[in-house]
Amino acid sequence: MTPPPMGNSAAARDIASVLHPYTDLKAHQETGPLVITRGKGVRVYDDQGKEYIETVAGLWCAALGFDNERLVQAAVRQMRALPFYHGFTGRSHEPMIQLAEMLLERAPAAHGGRMSKVFFANSGSEANDTAIKMIWYANNAWGRPQKKKIIGRVRGYHGITIAAASVTGQAANHKAFDVPLPGFIHTMCPTYYHAGLPGETEEAFSARCAEELEKLILAEGPETIAAMFAEPIQGAGGVVVPPRGYFPAIQKVLRKYDILLVADEVICGFGRTGNYWGSQTYDIEPDILVCAKALSSSYLPISAVMVNERVFEALATKSHEIGTFGHGFTYSGHPVPAAVAIETLKIYDEIDIVGHVREVGAHFQAELRRRFHEHPLVGEVRGIGLIGAVELVEDREARRNFDPARKVGAKLVKIAEAHGLICRAMVLDSIGFSPPLIITKPEIDEMLDRFGRALDELAVQIRRERIA
Ligand code: PMP
Numbered sequence: 001m002t003p004p005p006m007g008n009s010a011a012a013r014d015i016a017s018v019l020h021p022y023t024d025l026k027a028h029q030e031t032g033p034l035v036i037t038r039g040k041g042v043r044v045y046d047d048q049g050k051e052y053i054e055t056v057a058g059l060w061c062a063a064l065g066f067d068n069e070r071l072v073q074a075a076v077r078q079m080r081a082l083p084f085y086h087g088f089t090g091r092s093h094e095p096m097i098q099l100a101e102m103l104l105e106r107a108p109a110a111h112g113g114r115m116s117k118v119f120f121a122n123s124g125s126e127a128n129d130t131a132i133k134m135i136w137y138a139n140n141a142w143g144r145p146q147k148k149k150i151i152g153r154v155r156g157y158h159g160i161t162i163a164a165a166s167v168t169g170q171a172a173n174h175k176a177f178d179v180p181l182p183g184f185i186h187t188m189c190p191t192y193y194h195a196g197l198p199g200e201t202e203e204a205f206s207a208r209c210a211e212e213l214e215k216l217i218l219a220e221g222p223e224t225i226a227a228m229f230a231e232p233i234q235g236a237g238g239v240v241v242p243p244r245g246y247f248p249a250i251q252k253v254l255r256k257y258d259i260l261l262v263a264d265e266v267i268c269g270f271g272r273t274g275n276y277w278g279s280q281t282y283d284i285e286p287d288i289l290v291c292a293k294a295l296s297s298s299y300l301p302i303s304a305v306m307v308n309e310r311v312f313e314a315l316a317t318k319s320h321e322i323g324t325f326g327h328g329f330t331y332s333g334h335p336v337p338a339a340v341a342i343e344t345l346k347i348y349d350e351i352d353i354v355g356h357v358r359e360v361g362a363h364f365q366a367e368l369r370r371r372f373h374e375h376p377l378v379g380e381v382r383g384i385g386l387i388g389a390v391e392l393v394e395d396r397e398a399r400r401n402f403d404p405a406r407k408v409g410a411k412l413v414k415i416a417e418a419h420g421l422i423c424r425a426m427v428l429d430s431i432g433f434s435p436p437l438i439i440t441k442p443e444i445d446e447m448l449d450r451f452g453r454a455l456d457e458l459a460v461q462i463r464r465e466r467i468a
Contacts, residue, residue, distance in 0.1 A: 010035045010047050034417070039066020042436045042443050044422065052417070053447045056424045056434045060235060060267045060387075061298035063437040064347060071299045071340050071347075078339035087120070087333045095338035096120065102345050103291075103304055108279040110308040111261065111287045117312045119305040120333035124266040124292040125159025127303035128229065131262050131288050132163045133327050134307065135227045138260075138314035140322055149220060151213070151228040151259075152180075154189040155237030155427060158229055158264055167229045170237060170427065185220060187213045189234065192243040193380045193391070194399060194428075202243035210249035214256075222257035227287075232278025235267035238430030239389035241382050247282045260287040260311070266303070267387070270294035270345075271353040271437055274361050274385035281384065287311055294437070297344045300337035353437055361385035364444045368433070371452055377459050386437055390455075392429035401428045411461070416454040421447065423454075 011032040020028060035047040042065055044054050057063060064071065078095060085093045100118040107115035119134075121127045132150060139147045152158065152167035159165065165173045166180035169189070174180060188195065188209060196205045217225055230250070234240035254261050263286035268278025272294065275281045279289065288311060292303030307315070315325050331337075347353075361384070368388050372378045379393030379401070392409060394402045402408040409425025416423040424432045435447065 034422075041065045041067065042439050042447075050420070052420050052422045053443065053450065054422050054435065055447055055451070056422070056432055057436045058298060059293070060272075060434040061293045063270060063272075063294035063353075064297040064344065065436045065438050068297065068299070068347070071297060071343055074339045074343035075300065075336050078336045082335050085335055086330065088328055093333075093335050095335040095342060096333035099304075099333070099338045099342050099345075102342060103306060106276055106345070107289065107306055108277040109285050110289070110306075111255075111285045112308050112310050114308070115289065115306040116309040117307055119307070120338070121303045121305065121329055122301045122331050122334075122337075123159070124264070124290065124303055125161040125164040126329060127266070127290040127292060127305050128158045128164040128167060128262075128264065129161050130305050130327065131229075131290055132167070132227075134288065134305070134311060134315060135260055135262075137322075137325065137327075138311055139226050141314040141318035144223070146224055147226050149183045149185060149225045151216070151225060152184065152186050153230060153234070154186050155191070155234050155240060156186070156189075156229065156231060156264075157234065157236035158231075159266075185216065187216050187228075189237065189240060190242050190246050191240050193382070196243070203245045206243045206246040206249045209243075209246060210253050213250060214253045217253065217257055217259070222259070225257065225259050227260040227262055228254055229262045229264055230284075231264045231266070232268040232282045232284060233273065233384070233387060235387070235432070235434070236426060238391065238426045238428055239383060239387060239432050239434075241384060242282055247284045251285065262286060262288040262290060265289055265291045266293055267434065270348060271357045272385055272387050272434065274354065274358045276354055295344065296337055296341040299344075300334075300340045301331075302334070302337035302341050351438075357385045357437055360439060360441055360444060363441050364388065364433075364439075367444060367448050371448055372455070375455060375459075377455060377462070383433065386433075386435060386439065388433040389426075389430045390433075390451075392431065408458070408462070412454060412458045415457050415461075416451065419450045419454045419457075421450045421454060423451070 014033040036044045037047050038045050042053055043051055045051050103118050104115055121130055136148055152169045154169040156169040158167040166184035169186045190209050192202055192205050263279045263284050265278055269291040273281040287308050289306040296302045319325055369381045372390050373381050377392050378390050379396055379399055380391045382389055394400050409429035413423045413425050426432055
């Protein structure tokens with residue numbers, strides 16, 4: 001390995017000391033970091049003073065942009081009042097109580113009625129691990145200890161702790177880490193663009209996805225399957241939008257075999273899709289709902305797991321028989337992130353975040369399609385509200401992606417950086433968009449102007465490579 005460059009710059013110090021998440025560690029020793037020092041609205045600035053529009057709000061995170069003073073003040077007030085307390089053994093505090101109430105008031109319809117209780121964690125992964133353990137506990141309480149398997153979906157993303165990574169359906173999170181654990185299985189990704197058959201309608205494709213799910217359940221034995229996890233829109237898997245009728249068809253199968261459904265709303269929650277929840281956009285009635293990220297606009301880490309009455313009953317009523325609900329994090333419901341989340345939700349109400357996303361989201365979706373649908377490098381443009389993706393392909397006709405070894409998506413990200421844009425490339429060279437929810441129409445235009453210039457530059461580069 002090459003020795004890190006000498007010197008005192010932030011880049012050199014980073015290379016010498018930081019082990020980065022989700023980074024090609026060897027390449028990083030040479031390329032070094034992009035060091036971000038401050039943010040304003042939908043923009044961030046690096047240590048050289050260069051300005052970028054953040055097309056994915058960090059990691060689908062900073063819904064209220066990068067400089068919301070009210071969130072800062074909410075944290076400061078709570079720090080002064082009570083900087084730490086916890087929820088173990090029935091201890092509580094006002095921010096945890098109030099945030100739980102606010103989430104339940106805003107929750108979507110749940111299977112069997114409404115959401116009943118909220119558990120807090122610190123990250124999406126922890127929340128999903130929590131949901132898995134709740135499901136296992138509930139099935140023990142229900143006297144069916146063999147009903148434990150968990151279904152995820154190919155290209156689904158649910159985090160990287162060992163159980164969450166097992167539900168995740170992406171090779172990069174599996175192979176080198178010896179996951180998935182036994183008992184975690186995956187059904188097909190509902191990508192109509194790639195898996196739809198010639199002449200097949202979206203509805204027919206959805207029915208086929210449901211049939212595939214049922215086949216999997218029957219092959220494994222329905223009495224062994226506890227739950228299925230699904231993001232309303234698969235985010236990190238490349239922004240895969242479900243085909244029409246998908247979730248109603250899937251839910252019918254799950255209900256038939258008494259399999260719980262967990263909606264992973266870590267990306268889709270809080271207005272992203274043009275409704276408060278992705279579950280409302282796609283007719284999902286989950287038993288359990290997981291959220292994070294926009295919950296606090298990510299200013300401090302916090303996630304939540306909402307459970308319906310049936311699941312709560314299972315956790316609560318048998319605890320004297322099968323053991324206390326022995327699960328919780330030191331920082332579950334930490335008062336400072338909880339206070340920031342409360343302020344975040346209040347702001348969403350005040351600015352009518354859903355109405356705003358519907359309005360600017362319609363513009364974003366129309367512009368994304370108008371500008372890039374016919375671009376020679378673009379196979380599909382997809383999305384809803386303020387989430388979208390442009391998928392790069394080598395052959396539009398055959399819907400054939402570039403050889404992953406060419407790292408075309410990563411190249412575009414690099415070019416975009418030079419044009420003042422921070423982008424995210426995902427599987428199959430899908431470039432995701434999930435800007436701060438507060439983005440305005442002129443900012444959307446500016447973001448897409450810059451993206452268009454980067455895409456054209458990439459096209460020139462690829463043409464040159466072909467000639468060379
Ligand atoms: N679920 C979904 C849908 C996500 O997008 C993510 C993170 N991108 C996670 C879970 C995991 O969250 P975290 O990184 O906070 O553990």
